[in-house]
Amino acid sequence: MNTPAFIQYLHDTGLGAAMRGDGAGTEWLFPIVETLHVFSLATVFGSIFMVDLRLLGLTARDSAVSRLSNEVLPWTWVSFGCAVITGSVLSMGKIDTYWSNQHFRLKFLCMALAGVNMLIFHFGVYRRVAEWDRVLPAPLAARAAGLLSIGLWTGVIFFGRWIGWDT
């Protein structure tokens, strides 16, 4: 498969070379950025998981859904920003092989579907959250969104971990 010029450009940048450990003092850059990526993804998954569990009625049943999500989702967004930055840097060293890697692609497919799921939830059943904030069980659409979210983010983490075993 041909490598697009942009992908090749990212691979050839100084940062790309540093992520491959080319050059003195950069040998430990990959593990360090990878650890920062783990901190970030842990906060993304852990926080979103709590909201999903609440939608499913499996935790914090005494807290209103809107209150819990207002409290938890800022953590998700900030850590997602950190995961995007660390993940982008992490991928640059071998981006030429990653971009055609099936697990890498499946990871992004899961993330895109998780985004679509979130949008459908947010602009769908969540617009009427005042009606079901404390109702147990939550409407089917909300429970389905919670379950799908857990499944898709689990996929993101599985495929992400598998990328490291491919290359």
Next chain:
Amino acid sequence: MFRPFATWLAATPLSMAFQNALWLVPTSQSIHILALAVVFASALMINARLLGFGASGRSVSQLAATLVPWIWRGLAVLLVTGAIQTITEPMRQFVAPVFWAKMVMIVVALSWTMWFARAVRSNAAGWDSGATRPGSARTFAIVTTFLWLAIIVCGRFIGYTYAFYV
């Protein structure tokens, strides 16, 4: 001292079976990441609440009642998946100083979290108000946050440092 044990363990039928199942370690690691995410995010949200930032929608005792059980559940999964990874490649773990540093810090973080859970349960009103919250709450929040971060660092670095000691 642990090298003969690691050699013996790696030769057991269980370890050999694990080693031959090539899908097992990556799968176990993925589940390990999911579980550490639950533990880390729960601890982080509790600790941020104790230090007075983050949204204050729920009280400390409510937050502890919701999240501490998930810390225990996550740790149970971490123990099982961690054991699978250790049985499969015992030498890799036992020779790495960061592995032992990780184990010691887990014991400290775990016992301190048990203390926290018990203290909040027995004095919920005292912990819920900033004025009457024990002074040790701040120390607990700051130190355990750094402990969980350090535990993740050590865990990730087992794979990058064990080769120096084999």
